Amino acid sequence: MTALPLVFEAPRRGKPPRHLADLDHDQRRAAVTELGEPAFRADQLARHYFARLSTDPAVMTDLPAAARTRLVSALLPQLAIPVRHLSCDGGTTRKTLWRAVDGARTESVLMRYPDRATVCISSQAGCGMACPFCATGQGGLTRNLSTAEIVDQVRAAAAAIRDGELAGGPGRLSNVVFMGMGEPLANYPRVVTAIRRITDPAPKGLGLSQRSVTVSTVGLVPAMRQLAAEGLQVTLAVSLHTPDDELRDTLVPVNQRWNVSEVLDAARHYADITGRRVSIEYALIRDINDQQWRAELLGRLLHKRLGARVHVNLIPLNPTPGSAWDASPQAAQERFVALVREAGVTCTVRDTRGREIAAACGQLAAATPPADEPLP
Numbered sequence: 001m002t003a004l005p006l007v008f009e010a011p012r013r014g015k016p017p018r019h020l021a022d023l024d025h026d027q028r029r030a031a032v033t034e035l036g037e038p039a040f041r042a043d044q045l046a047r048h049y050f051a052r053l054s055t056d057p058a059v060m061t062d063l064p065a066a067a068r069t070r071l072v073s074a075l076l077p078q079l080a081i082p083v084r085h086l087s088c089d090g091g092t093t094r095k096t097l098w099r100a101v102d103g104a105r106t107e108s109v110l111m112r113y114p115d116r117a118t119v120c121i122s123s124q125a126g127c128g129m130a131c132p133f134c135a136t137g138q139g140g141l142t143r144n145l146s147t148a149e150i151v152d153q154v155r156a157a158a159a160a161i162r163d164g165e166l167a168g169g170p171g172r173l174s175n176v177v178f179m180g181m182g183e184p185l186a187n188y189p190r191v192v193t194a195i196r197r198i199t200d201p202a203p204k205g206l207g208l209s210q211r212s213v214t215v216s217t218v219g220l221v222p223a224m225r226q227l228a229a230e231g232l233q234v235t236l237a238v239s240l241h242t243p244d245d246e247l248r249d250t251l252v253p254v255n256q257r258w259n260v261s262e263v264l265d266a267a268r269h270y271a272d273i274t275g276r277r278v279s280i281e282y283a284l285i286r287d288i289n290d291q292q293w294r295a296e297l298l299g300r301l302l303h304k305r306l307g308a309r310v311h312v313n314l315i316p317l318n319p320t321p322g323s324a325w326d327a328s329p330q331a332a333q334e335r336f337v338a339l340v341r342e343a344g345v346t347c348t349v350r351d352t353r354g355r356e357i358a359a360a361c362g363q364l365a366a367a368t369p370p371a372d373e374p375l376p
């Protein structure tokens with residue numbers, strides 16, 4: 001792919017420590033050997049981490065006591081501290097604010113539904129895409145997360161739901177969405193490696209199905225095309241938000257680099273190569289992008305370009321600090337859905353979770369508490 005322009009590269013802050021989840025099978029064995037331990041200890045560690053979801057040396061009784069502490073501190077260091085958990089929706093939604101070793105802040109959101117449990121994870125601390133309706137975009141980019149920092153959000157969520165930390169008793173994590181902080185395709189190699197770790201069968205990885213992983217992008221066209229060639233079955237979601245370049249240049253500033261037509265071509269290419277239906281994300285904003293003509297144009301464009309291989313997710317705009325924008329009234333939303341469907345494109349309104357705890361789409365800003373606040 002063409003190199004991404006410099007503007008997408010995260011400034012280097014602290015470098016997260018090396019972690020088992022950064023390494024593939026051979027690298028893990030090499031790392032363990034370097035520590036003077038037999039290579040098979042790498043598989044034992046991987047089983048604790050990926051299959052038992054544990055980083056606690058106390059439970060690793062199959063490892064000799066002396067080796068245990070050494071291996072865990074070298075290969076399973078704590079990457080982030082959960083600074084705060086916030087719950088809502090009757091305890092079925094929980095946002096966790098994480099602080100990484102260098103102080104970088106991220107958030108992940110665990111959501112339990114009757115038939116599934118989904119974790120929404122961050123791929124970067126902050127985001128450089130500057131979409132004006134998104135709180136993360138307003139804060140700017142701090143840095144890319146490492147592969148392990150991404151994977152560990154999923155491991156922690158899987159352990160939490162297994163251990164009954166969410167209302168409804170013990171359960172199983174089934175879905176992962178890269179819809180937290182950051183632009184996943186601007187952190188491409190680490191995100192793709194993380195997807196492999198998340199979906200490789202245990203104990204090589206966490207063993208989730210590729211089809212239950214969704215990667216959401218603002219539309220970084222070269223990276224979308226590269227993702228299509230990875231041989232993965234993950235769902236691609238594209239944050240389109242409007243079908244016309246004039247408005248999209250403002251709502252999603254990267255549109256000035258890759259426009260609607262190029263983004264839809266890349267989405268079509270992804271659908272063709274992977275056989276997966278692409279999702280289009282559309283945050284509905286009162287009097288900005290909710291007009292009848294935009295619904296008609298969206299439906300027409302998508303039907304022509306993607307046919308049955310597309311689904312539109314409307315997201316009622318979530319409030320963000322300092323923004324004058326507002327969600328569309330119910331009637332406008334209903335009309336929008338109907339018009340898109342009339343064009344032959346499936347369209348649903350996303351059930352938004354976590355608004356009261358600023359955990360909904362576009363609200364992740366890792367704003368509280370300040371860096372020096374003592375940990376609970």
Ligand code: SAH
Pocket residue numbers: 127129131133134135178179180181182183184216217218237238239281282283315316317318319320361362363
């Ligand atoms: N950077 C990627 C991943 C973030 S996904 C992307 O933009 O796709 C988060 C989703 O929530 C995106 O579709 C984003 O456009 C949407 N979003 C951002 N701010 C929002 C808000 N205030 N209300 C509703 N959706 C919002």
